[in-house]
């Protein structure tokens with residue numbers, strides 16, 4: 001029997017369905033996990049761990065916490081006493097300053113920041129070398145980082161330690177080989193019918209400014225797509241030259257929208273931020289109030305900055321308080337969720353999701369629909385800094 005015949009014989013024995021069945025089972029397991037996985041990670045359930053980079057509290061780390069509903073996120077907090085270690089990896093992530101003042105030395109530049117700011121570490125040829133400092137070691141200084149891991153693979157990120165954190169050296173010495181194990185209509189659909197009434201069919205990019213073509217083939221022939229990639233690269237290089245690496249919270253306006261009152265740090269429609277892989281906002285819910293109710297596919301991480309309350313998601317109530325992390329799971333028909341403030345002070349939280357709105361559409365596989373409007377939409381409530 002020839003080599004190729006033996007392969008055919010073996011395939012017949014195993015059945016080509018083996019792979020197919022495995023895929024079916026894998027997707028089944030994925031969806032089971034999205035129903036049963038842990039949603040809220042409580043700060044008190046996570047110890048501070050001393051690493052070569054400093055003291056870290058790991059909220060979401062797939063390699064350790066397999067019970068979390070989302071398994072593609074790295075979300076962790078760094079407690080900077082004096083300075084962190086220095087390391088190099090790819091960007092595409094953002095760091096929200098929770099408490100204190102300090103700075104980040106990154107590729108020879110120093111970015112000063114304070115609570116409420118968002119530090120952006122962009123994707124850049126060669127990666128990003130950086131180290132974080134607390135400007136007043138007598139005061140607490142903490143930040144929380146959000147990283148969507150599949151995007152890190154897509155840019156082939158390394159992870160290389162270049163210098164040890166001060167606390168690590170104090171505890172273990174400087175062994176560099178050390179490895180440690182406004183709308184009153186409450187009907188969302190009616191609201192959007194109105195909104196869509198005057199919308200025109202979008203003109204696709206390749207139709208812009210062109211004469212009409214006899215066929216799609218003729219239209220495609222008028223464009224050099226490889227050239228378009230180079231043009232896009234050049235446009236992006238120019239954008240990156242002037243892009244901002246720090247978003248100052250105090251400089252941002254508050255926006256009133258059907259989902260509530262928010263301040264946008266990173267958004268698909270912003271083209272001047274160094275990070276474009278994530279969308280990121282802060283939302284504030286006043287005392288005795290609530291967010292809108294939204295149908296949303298999922299895959300978002302929320303960190304509670306202050307206050308306490310609960311989220312009703314697909315009919316289940318999840319309570320939370322300051323310093324907790326909440327995950328919005330990925331369910332086939334999406335999740336329907338709404339946040340409520342049950343405490344005595346305004347609730348404030350950050351929300352982070354991958355920015356794949358063009359790649360997978362805003363609707364994704366579930367639809368993106370405002371089911372109920374937040375009562376704060378048509379109020380003059382303006383949160384402080």
Ligand SMILES: [Fe+2]
Pocket residue numbers: 087089130
């Ligand atoms: Fe880092």
